[in-house]
Amino acid sequence: MRTAFINQLIKEAERHPEIVLLTGDLGYSVVEPFRDRFPDRFYNVGIAEQAMAGIAAGLAREGLNVYIYSIGNFPTLRCMEQLRLDVAYHRLSVKVVAVGAGYAYGAMGASHHATEDVAMMRALPDCVVAVPGDPVEAAAVTALSASHHGMMYIRLGKAHETVVHGASNRPGQGQALQGQLAPGDILPVKVATPVGHSAPPSAAPMGYRRAVLACGSILADVVATVTDADIYSLVFVKPIDCEALVRLAATYSDITVIEEHQLSAGAGSAVVEALSDLYAAGTLPRMPRVHRVAIPDTFCHTAGSQQYLRHLMGLTL
Amino acid sequence: MDSKTLARYIREQSLRMVSRANASHIGGALSVADVLAVLYADVLRYRADDPSWAGRDRLLLSKGHCCVALYAALAATGFFPEERLTEYGTDGTDLLCHVSHMVPGVEFSFGSLGHGLPVAAGIALAAQVRGEAHRVFVIVGDGELDEGSNWEALMFAAAHRLDNLRVIVDRNGQQAMGDTEQVLPLEPLGDKLRAFGARVLDVDGHDHDALRAALSDNDKRPGQDRATQAPTVIIAHTVKGRGVPFMENKLKWHYSAPDAELLDKALEGLQA
Incomplete structure (x- = not known):
């Protein structure tokens, strides 16, 4: 990176x-x-x-x-x-x-x-x-x-991170991404479920559908291991695109946010806060279940590779 | 307004502002009053009706807690009406009790110490790279030199030969909890600053002729060899509370505001 x-x-x-x-x-x-x-x-x-x-x-x-x-x-x-x-x-x-x-x-x-x-x-x-x-x-x-x-x-990460956006045999996608990226964008990476652009948000119970929002280079781990959920890259912790969140909440019953950061005040917190504010304001009729995967409020005293420490700290799905 | 008249104006208005707002830091405002008076009367290039004029000299008040003295100088030189000084520290005003860039003529906000010299170095670097002629003055307190960021920035300024940078140390000898030499001794301050690569001038910070000469000193060295170019530090030896005999060198006036009675006494006995 x-x-x-x-x-x-x-x-x-x-x-x-x-x-x-x-x-x-x-x-x-x-x-x-x-x-x-x-x-x-x-x-x-x-x-x-x-x-x-x-x-x-x-x-x-x-x-x-x-x-x-x-x-x-x-x-x-x-x-x-x-x-x-x-x-x-x-x-x-x-x-x-x-x-x-x-x-x-x-x-x-x-x-x-x-x-x-x-x-x-x-x-x-x-x-x-x-x-x-x-x-x-x-x-x-x-x-x-x-x-x-x-x-x-x-x-930034460091070096030799897996190229996720180039993995789909679409050369030049990176170039296209550059022109389009705006602060707050949540990028679809592996999405099978059509996201409800036109369907109005509803308070009615919905079936189990899960999205993972990965923040940072842990995205590649998620892409490699998660098969039962749609995957997005949460490129920005701030600002949060509230309209995108409303669409996600209308589509998924469960949203998992995973990040390589302390649980306090990181990406998961930002998503929960934004969803809660939208719900409180009446913009969001139903709160999805939000699962936060982050470092559990502790320091790491152990040596290890990035992958080793991610596993040690429970940053896996 | 000549520098002597301006210095007296700054002291008088500073006392009135601090008293009215029941604010702190009058001692350091009185110690720096002559430096500001000479700067605004005789040294700085500025346009009061165009505070953002690109050719202006930049003045940063890193010891932002002494902003009353700067606000008074700016009112006296026409950056905003004198009546606004009565707003100082009141509800809803932008004349904050630490220097605010929302006030016309104020270059940058400070209040936390050790910020001014790095910012000034950045501004001076931009001017040097672009070949712009304006100078960058930054006023730091002596106690403020406890902050390591000053010394980081001074090394940078010396490394890049920022001779458009003029650092003025208000050497009044006191900081929040006592004498500087008791808290963390600064002496031999001149030698330390020289060792960090600065040209150092010692000056009586209440002698206007000496200040005029020191503040313009680097201007007289055209065409000098780059190898000898360096930032200048002017150690202005001052008295905290200067001009108000009962406040001079009294730590209490780092904190206290004179009530109406003491304000009258201070103004009555005000010395230039």
């Missing part, structure tokens, strides 16, 4: 001269193509994330679209207060790009497990939170971010 990101960012930077990339001294063997192509638009600010966020805000205040890049917790939690006050409060165009979502750096330990970042980033007003599920989505999100005015969090 990180390569898909940087390749797409280079393409966007050709078209958007206001794009600048800062790194907190990370991205070896990833960011160099951007640096070499745009040497005066790339800065390694050093191992100094607070300064990086503030410098990004200063550059953005002058009209630039600034990407800050580092691993998991460093461009997010480490400088959260700068992101809140300098970037979000001033509504500046800063894109926070974290690599190593969830347990991508599994054996590196808790310092490198990015498992609370979504909760914190989605609390910032107007911050779009994107969690692409495969490299195709990562490129599409990057393309979107280049013309998005304002703050975005782009939560």
